[in-house]
Structures are given as C-alpha cells and as structure tokens.
Amino acid sequence: xxAFTTLNGLVAPLDRANVDTDQIIPKQYLKSIKRTGFGDxxxxxxxxxxxxxMGMTPNERQINxxxxxxxxxxxxxxxxxxxxxxxxxxxxxxxxWALKEFGFRAVLAPSFADIFFGNCFKNGVLPIAxxxxxxxxxxxxxxxxxxxxxxxxxxxxxxxxxxxxxQIDPALKEKMLTxxxxxxxxxxxxxxxxxxxxxxxxxxPWLFRG
Amino acid sequence: xxxxxxxxxxxxxxxxEVGRRSxxxxxxxxxxxxxxxxxxxxxxxxxxxxxxxxxxxxxxxxTPDHNVPTSGRALGFDGITDEVALEQVVTLDKNCKxxxxxxxxxxxxxxxxxxxVGPEQGATMPGMTVVCGDSHTxxxxxxxxxxxxxxxxxxxxxxxxxxxxxxxAKNFAVIVxxxxxxxxxxxxxxLAIIGRLGTxxxxxxxxxxxxxxxRQLSMEGRMTLCNMSIEAGARAGLVAVDDTTINYxxxxxxxxxxxxxxxxxxxxxxxxxxxxxxxxxxITIDASTIAPQVSWGTSPEMxxxxxxxxxDPKDMKDGVQAESTERALTYMNLQPGQKITDIAVSRIxxxxxxxxxxxxxxxxxxQIRGGKIASNVSEALVVPGSGLxxxxxxxxxxxxxxxxxxxxxxxxxxxxxxxxxxxxxxxxEHCASTSNRNFEGRQGxxxxxxxxxxxxxxxxxxxxxxxxxxxxxxxxxxxx
Ligand code: SF4
Numbered sequence: 001x002x003a004f005t006t007l008n009g010l011v012a013p014l015d016r017a018n019v020d021t022d023q024i025i026p027k028q029y030l031k032s033i034k035r036t037g038f039g040d041x042x043x044x045x046x047x048x049x050x051x052x053x054m055g056m057t058p059n060e061r062q063i064n065x066x067x068x069x070x071x072x073x074x075x076x077x078x079x080x081x082x083x084x085x086x087x088x089x090x091x092x093x094x095x096x097w098a099l100k101e102f103g104f105r106a107v108l109a110p111s112f113a114d115i116f117f118g119n120c121f122k123n124g125v126l127p128i129a130x131x132x133x134x135x136x137x138x139x140x141x142x143x144x145x146x147x148x149x150x151x152x153x154x155x156x157x158x159x160x161x162x163x164x165x166x167q168i169d170p171a172l173k174e175k176m177l178t179x180x181x182x183x184x185x186x187x188x189x190x191x192x193x194x195x196x197x198x199x200x201x202x203x204x205p206w207l208f209r210g
Numbered sequence: 211x212x213x214x215x216x217x218x219x220x221x222x223x224x225x226x227e228v229g230r231r232s233x234x235x236x237x238x239x240x241x242x243x244x245x246x247x248x249x250x251x252x253x254x255x256x257x258x259x260x261x262x263x264x265x266x267x268x269x270x271x272x273t274p275d276h277n278v279p280t281s282g283r284a285l286g287f288d289g290i291t292d293e294v295a296l297e298q299v300v301t302l303d304k305n306c307k308x309x310x311x312x313x314x315x316x317x318x319x320x321x322x323x324x325x326x327v328g329p330e331q332g333a334t335m336p337g338m339t340v341v342c343g344d345s346h347t348x349x350x351x352x353x354x355x356x357x358x359x360x361x362x363x364x365x366x367x368x369x370x371x372x373x374x375x376x377x378x379a380k381n382f383a384v385i386v387x388x389x390x391x392x393x394x395x396x397x398x399x400x401l402a403i404i405g406r407l408g409t410x411x412x413x414x415x416x417x418x419x420x421x422x423x424x425r426q427l428s429m430e431g432r433m434t435l436c437n438m439s440i441e442a443g444a445r446a447g448l449v450a451v452d453d454t455t456i457n458y459x460x461x462x463x464x465x466x467x468x469x470x471x472x473x474x475x476x477x478x479x480x481x482x483x484x485x486x487x488x489x490x491x492x493i494t495i496d497a498s499t500i501a502p503q504v505s506w507g508t509s510p511e512m513x514x515x516x517x518x519x520x521x522d523p524k525d526m527k528d529g530v531q532a533e534s535t536e537r538a539l540t541y542m543n544l545q546p547g548q549k550i551t552d553i554a555v556s557r558i559x560x561x562x563x564x565x566x567x568x569x570x571x572x573x574x575x576x577q578i579r580g581g582k583i584a585s586n587v588s589e590a591l592v593v594p595g596s597g598l599x600x601x602x603x604x605x606x607x608x609x610x611x612x613x614x615x616x617x618x619x620x621x622x623x624x625x626x627x628x629x630x631x632x633x634x635x636x637x638x639e640h641c642a643s644t645s646n647r648n649f650e651g652r653q654g655x656x657x658x659x660x661x662x663x664x665x666x667x668x669x670x671x672x673x674x675x676x677x678x679x680x681x682x683x684x685x686x687x688x689x690x
Binding site for chain 2: 016017018020022023026027028030031032033034035045051054083084085088089090091092093094096111113114115118119122123169170171174182183186187189190192193196197200203204205206207208209210
C-alpha cells in the first residue's frame, strides 16, 4: 500500500450529503476483475451528461460543465471536501480505487460511512472527519482555488494561517505512515490465530466442515 | 470473568476475539466468508500474487449472483452476452476450482443471491461471525450471527488469515413494541426505522432489534429487517435466538445433525442479550403506528406512509436537508404535497436479497387476486432469490399466478436490484421495487426507484400506481 505522510494540494468541493458509493462509481463499471481503470468513471453520472459504458474514455463523453469537479479552478485537485455520511451504501472498494486514480489522496467531511472509511485506509487515501463549521468554512472559500497542507505525523491541517488538529485512530495512523501490509502484520500472529482456532473448534465443532 | 450483563453483540464479539493489539484493535476470528463474483476477483488475485494459501478452505462458500442473467439460464455461461460480466463470472468459477472453495455455480439449482443462499442452506448459524464483500451481509444477523459487509482488501485479509482487524462497535437497541397491522411487513418496519434514524443514524453501532413485534416476525421477515441495517449506517443488525430461529435451521443441509445438533442448540439458546445489559443508544417504535411505506426520494431515509404525501422542502428547517430533498424531488420528478397514492409506476421489480424469499413471493402473489398488471406497467419482473425458492414457488403454484397476471417469471440473481445484468430501469421510469436502495441510477441510468414491500409492489403492478393495501383488503372483506 502507498504510505501517506504529507500532502499539499488543491481542494475541490462536492456539496452534497449522503454521497453513496453507487454515485462514486456506478455499477456498470464494477465488472472489471482488476483494481485499476476506475478513475475515468468517478462520479460518472454527475461528471458526464451521457450514459457511459466501460472502456469509454472521457474524450468520448459529453462533459457536464456545471459539475464542480469539471470547473477549471479545481483541475488537479487532490483533496476533496464533502458533506455528512460520505461513502454510504455499497461496500465496493472500487469507490476508493476510483477516487485515488482520479487524483484524490484525502477526503475531508463531517462524517463518513463505516465500510468506506475502512476501505480508504487500505489504499492510502486519508479520510479526515472535521467539525461541520470547519467544513462549512472550507466550502465558502474553496471557489477561489484553495490549497491545504496535511501532515499526518502531527495530525495537522494547515489552511493559510489556520492550523486545525484532526483526530485519527493511532493504529490507522501508523498503518498509513508506514504503508505496511495488513496481511503480513496479521500473519505475524499466526500462532495465536491457530491456537484460538483449535479452542474454537472444540467449543463449537459444528462450525467446522473440514 | 465479570458477571456484568452482556448484550448479544458483546457475547458474539467476545467468543471470537483472538487477541487485542496494543493499539486497541482486535483480531476477530471469522467463521464463514461468502463470496460472489464482483468483489472477490481482486482478492483472489492478491492471494495468488503473494503466493498465500486460503487459511481455511471450508470456511468459504461462493455463488455468482450480481451479473448472472435471469433469463435463458439453461445456457449457463453462454447465456451471458456481456463479455466483461462473463469474465467476472468465469473468474469466480476458476478461482473456486483453483482454491477448492465450494461453489453453487451458475447451473446449480442451489445458486442464488448469496444472502438468500447462505441461510437457506443452513450455512449461516447463530453465534457465527460472517463476512462477505457486500454491504447486505447484515442480512445474516437475523440468525444472531455477527454478519458484516467488508471491502475487497478485507476479503483478501480474511482469505489469508481467517481474521478481521476491528475495533468493537457500540450497541444500539431498536425496540419495536406492539404488533404490525395487517398488510404491514418487516420491509415497512425497516423503512420506517430508517426514516426515523436517517441513513447515518446508527453509524459505528451494531443494532439489535428487540421487542414483541420482532419476536413475532418469521425468519424471512427478520432477514429483511437485518438486511437493511446498513441503510441506517449500522455495521450489523442482530436478532436474538428463539424457537423461530432454531426451527428454521433444523434439518438444513449445513446444519449440525444428531448429538452435535443438541450441543449446538444448547449453545445457541444462550445467544440473547442478558437482562439488564446496557445499550449505548436506543429507540422505541410502536409497530401498530406503522403504515405500509413507500420511498419517494433518492436515499432510503426518504420514505413516507402510503396514506401520506411527498414532503415540501420549504417546511424543512435544516438547509442541507431541504436542499437534498429538493434535489431528490427533481430527480424523481415529484411535486411537494403530491399524494403517495398518486405516484404512477411503469416498472415493477420483485426480488433482491431484501425480499425474494418464499414468504415474499407468497405475499406478492396474494395481491393479484385474479387481476392483470395495469396497462401503464410495461414490465413486471419477479426474480426469486435462489433456484430453490424458484422451484418451491413453482411447486406452490405462485409462479403460474404471476405469469397469468402478466408478470415475467425469471431465474435467481440480483437482477434489477442494481442492474449489473441486462435487467435495468430506463431513464425516467418509475419502479416499485422490493430492493433496498433508491440511489440515483441504482437500478439503471436515470431510473426512479420506489422502495416498497412485495405486497405493495404487486398491488402497484395491478393498479398502475401505489395503493393502500390495507384498504383493498378491507374492501375485499366487505365484498366477500
Ligand atoms: S440483491 Fe442487491 S443488495 Fe442484495 S446482494 Fe444483490 S445487488 Fe446487493
């Protein structure tokens, strides 16, 4: 996984609450058996006016010039600001793959849905939950081309002169900073798992078919 | 051991906690991983690339469901015309064979929607931890199993380690007192609950559904209820074990037999929250106040009773809520104040892991009463949740009733719940759907979904618009 330490980037807004993963990446693009190739279809029904199919490139599409991410001022943005409950709905990790491939490495919102939140950390995309007032303020100022600096080590978000401290689970922070592989980490405890498993099999033998 | 009263969630959690890390996260042992074609290929590939084996082959069970066509099933793979979809279904098949995972493949009579198949086979048992790369894994909580949807990286993690790394969620009690009225089902109940809680109302929590009304629900009803827990933001939903649970599991293919059954049953009976257990949050709802529900917007919390009207954004104090309501009404092409019964539908979808079990099909068929689908309804699909549900519905004569009324009788799969296969809603079409999500474009680009119960969907098919099925039942009693 890609590690995440600092990010200095342009901010783009998505001013809607309860953005679900069906909007982040619609189902017609989920048929791929790969982890890549989803960025072109991020927020597909909002970025484009026509109905796309897998394999089409943005050049072949009808761009929705009014949608925030298509406005010239937000081109090249790597930080997304959003509203409450971002990433609700389907568990599809494709949503995070699409955001990342499109260029977003951090999402700032008042709250996130659980599964999406977890999926972000598996892919080096940092979700930061911030108080509503701060998000509101960022939405007000984003239109003139706002850049922010995020430093995960110090858990700070630099916004011009303002510094916001954000909260993050220490384990998730460590994982992001080092980019370490979850599976390796857990397999280091293989003995513990095996001994638990043996006891579990004794207590509830009906759970084991093999 | 402390004697502090525990919730059902606490009990299942504790019995699966392999260890706790210094950072506060736990390693949680997983008993069953269900697999389908959409969220598993990248996980299998990751496993292969790293040269890792499956930790426990017998803890995995697979079936293709999202992409499979619902007509021409006898053709098997050849019936899948979309090449990319075909590759996905074939990849699942190959992976299952390569890793030795049991699969109900496309032509197996037991194939179906993964969340219908697991319980039907008795593979889902009380006290288990169940995961699947699918948010509606919460369905299995009906069996007092801790069942959670996970992302693809976690699917791979469970394949390789048999564990999840997690911190414990909080306990949320949804208490439903009284009894549901005639014509009001578990689907209406869960829609009403989501309407109350909001789509993020239970984020970070595991819900336990409690109270008289829950005890009266069948297992099918409890599955419908737990299925949509994710739509309230919950990590999982649970219902405690009782006779209904035990009777449902007994005799199913994966269920323990003989002495092992007795041993299992004794343990399962302990899977209830202790008297005095503390919940971090709770709400109480009186079941008798709930009317059949219809969603009018683009989020499952946007619901109203059948006897109600579409809300007016002008009446809303919260600015963000007013704006999302307005946006939803524009997308849905509905007017503030419009009566719910005045919403016309041109498509009907009876299916999905929420409502495609036998009881759902019986309830839907009961609304036909010799009628035909309305002239403004261009297509009405009935898609059973599994091949076995399909066979049973055919044996009970339900299939023929649907066909006679003008419904299309299809083969099992997710179908128009998300429209990854050819079953899709057209732009601007209104659909009465028994599925679980009414997000923009969920059932097809530009499609307008109204979430309802199977009985409400069938009644809408016959009438061409939503009707209060409580009234029609009343009328029938008078007429009869
Ligand atoms: S029926 Fe719908 S919600 Fe259920 S698993 Fe299939 S796509 Fe997901």
